Amino acid sequence: MTNDQQDASSRTVVYTPSEREIVAERIFDAPRERVFAAYTDSKLIPEWWGPRGVTTTIDKMDLRPGGEWRFVCRDPEGETAFRGVYREISPPERISESFEWEGMLGHVLVESADFEDLGGRTRVTTTLLFHATEERDGMLSSGMESGMSESHDRLAELLDGTG
Amino acid sequence: MTNDQQDASSRTVVYTPSEREIVAERIFDAPRERVFAAYTDSKLIPEWWGPRGVTTTIDKMDLRPGGEWRFVCRDPEGETAFRGVYREISPPERISESFEWEGMLGHVLVESADFEDLGGRTRVTTTLLFHATEERDGMLSSGMESGMSESHDRLAELLDGTG
Numbered sequence: 001m002t003n004d005q006q007d008a009s010s011r012t013v014v015y016t017p018s019e020r021e022i023v024a025e026r027i028f029d030a031p032r033e034r035v036f037a038a039y040t041d042s043k044l045i046p047e048w049w050g051p052r053g054v055t056t057t058i059d060k061m062d063l064r065p066g067g068e069w070r071f072v073c074r075d076p077e078g079e080t081a082f083r084g085v086y087r088e089i090s091p092p093e094r095i096s097e098s099f100e101w102e103g104m105l106g107h108v109l110v111e112s113a114d115f116e117d118l119g120g121r122t123r124v125t126t127t128l129l130f131h132a133t134e135e136r137d138g139m140l141s142s143g144m145e146s147g148m149s150e151s152h153d154r155l156a157e158l159l160d161g162t163g
Numbered sequence: 164m165t166n167d168q169q170d171a172s173s174r175t176v177v178y179t180p181s182e183r184e185i186v187a188e189r190i191f192d193a194p195r196e197r198v199f200a201a202y203t204d205s206k207l208i209p210e211w212w213g214p215r216g217v218t219t220t221i222d223k224m225d226l227r228p229g230g231e232w233r234f235v236c237r238d239p240e241g242e243t244a245f246r247g248v249y250r251e252i253s254p255p256e257r258i259s260e261s262f263e264w265e266g267m268l269g270h271v272l273v274e275s276a277d278f279e280d281l282g283g284r285t286r287v288t289t290t291l292l293f294h295a296t297e298e299r300d301g302m303l304s305s306g307m308e309s310g311m312s313e314s315h316d317r318l319a320e321l322l323d324g325t326g
Contacts (some may be wrong), residue, residue, distance in 0.1 A: 065269070066267075066268045066269060069263055069286045084269065084270060085263075087269040098268075098269045104229075105248040105261075106229060106248035106250040106260060107261075108229070108261055108271040110294050130294075
């Protein structure tokens with residue numbers, strides 16, 4: 001990997017294009033099929049999903065529109081979980097699902113990940129869509145930006161073979 | 164009941180105040196506490212929830228913020244279910260919960276009912292908030308307006324002692 005590639009690949013850019021959305025963009029130095037697989041393979045997800053120090057296990061992952069997912073996250077301080085229902089699975093371009101943190105059940109967002117082929121590299125655009133601005137702002141103040149960035153760093157290392 | 168009260172009580176008015184909302188207003192000829200009870204008592208809900216000809220049974224009803232609910236609806240053509248999580252229970256003023264039809268899991272709206280004391284009568288304002296306009300329009304085209312109106316008629320009869 002050249003320094004240029006390192007630079008372009010190593011940052012997650014987070015912004016808020018509307019009152020109810022958070023978008024995170026990241027370029028990974030791997031072909032689109034490999035990146036899409038990392039998002040949809042139940043054996044690979046525990047390798048990168050969540051910040052460092054968190055152990056993620058797959059409780060449910062019924063990867064089809066209408067199928068349920070539930071990931072359990074453990075760290076030294078305790079355990080929590082996230083869950084939802086897959087809405088769209090379009091390999092290798094897009095995956096979308098409802099997303100609910102079990103610590104705030106009833107507050108449901110829609111997460112979509114779009115995978116863009118950059119010729120051997122892949123841009124992943126993650127969009128979080130909320131019902132209300134307060135819910136979006138709650139997510140931003142929870143440390144979501146650094147958490148997602150760290151999770152993306154882990155995924156970059158996994159794809160690079162250094163994870 | 165006078166004819167004036169009958170007129171004012173007998174219609175559910177549905178409108179779309181924004182691109183992502185449906186609002187339904189109905190005035191019931193009963194005190195707020197009784198109307199609120201009909202929305203929150205698991206013994207009363209099966210008496211009115213759903214259009215005529217539908218039998219509703221309560222599968223889950225953990226009436227607290229973060230508690231799950233699931234109602235099963237049967238008619239001669241089959242069975243379906245609705246589910247979600249309570250977000251707010253503020254007797255006798257407001258109840259709010261996430262709402263998901265199991266025929267389209269992953270598409271989640273927020274339903275809120277506000278109960279306004281009109282001095283012996285009660286205005287219930289039901290607001291459905293969607294993530295996207297297409298989801299709102301899908302609900303409108305599903306016959307939701309007549310279904311909710313019929314359900315409100317059943318509730319009016321129950322409160323009136325004729326149901």
